[in-house]
Amino acid sequence: MKQKLSIIKIGGNVIEDESELSRFLSAFSAMEGLKILVHGGGKLATQLAEKLGIKSQLVGGRRITDEESLKVITMVYGGLANKNIVAQLQANNCNAIGLSGADGNTIQAHKRPVKTIDYGYAGDVDGINANTINALLTSGLVPVFCAITHNGKGQLLNTNADTIASEIAIGMSTLYETTLYYCFEKKGVLLDIAKDDSVVKHINTKSYQDLLDQKIIADGMLPKMENCFHALNKKVSKVCIGDISMLQPNSTLFTTITL
Structure with a gap:
């Protein structure tokens, strides 16, 4: 039987709220077993870009990453956001190491081809280096x-954090029984967006189609769900979506997605 590994992606709204971030990192640190954290920081990058007089361009919620934007993203994602998270994890007795995909050649990608929109230096993942990541895990990091x-x-690329989390879970599934967690400000996939407790506790392929037909799942949740089923179809054990409480041992109010 394979050992279990948890891959947790933290949403931007949690990163930008100091108290919520602190609460999340405390809960993450307390999680037992092997684990990996993935984060973005898009709003922080946009704020810094504005201060530097660099205009941020978004099309359909996706960032156009030109040369100047890439510099800001690298500063914020790889610097400010990443090192702040790592330092706080150390304060929680969690021996973390901050990484980009270039470190240890852990995540390879290619520049997204231009079709109708040129996304600039946006990267689509080709694969992950499971052996290098495993070496870090087995050394206690x-x-x-x-x-x-x-x-x-030699080219850095801006890549969607949800996708990175999904691809890491897929790549590590050859070595571990992987569970992917998408942690954001809502308690899960909701039947009614206005009611925080209207959580759909379990979704599979059939019920997902029903929710699509009823337009309960729409807009920004669609790409997240596509990542979920992509991961499940590539041997990830299960995917969970919810808020910080999802990470606690006795929590039941979140969404679990299986095939």
Whole structure:
């Protein structure tokens, strides 16, 4: 039987709220077993870009990463956000190590091809280096990945953090029984967006289609759910979506997704 590994992606609204971030990192540190954390920091990057006079461009919620934007993203994701998280984890007796995909050649990607929109230096993941990540885990370290990858030719790339978390869970599933957690400000997938406790506790392939038909799952939740089922179809054990309380041992109010 494979050992269990948890991959947790933290949402931007949690990162930007100091008290919520502190609460999350405390809960994350208390989780037993092997674990990996993935984070973004898009709003922080946008705020810094504005201060530097760099205009941020978003199309359909996705960032256009030009040369100047990439510099800001690298500073914020790989620097400010990542090191702040790592330092706070150390304060919680969690021996974390901050990484981008370039570190240890852990996440390889390619620049997204131009179709109708040129996303600039946006990266789509080709694969992860499971052996290197495993070496960190087995040495007692907790990897903390920011949303930056590389193309193996010296070019850093901005990559969606949900996708990175999904691809890490897929890549590590050859060695471990992997569970992917998407942790954000809501308690899970909701039947009614206005009611925080209207959580859909379990979704599978059939019920997902029903929720799509009823337009209960729509807009920003769609790409997240696509990542979930992509991971499940690539041998990830299960995917969970919820708020910080989901990480606590006796929690039941969150969404679990299986095939």
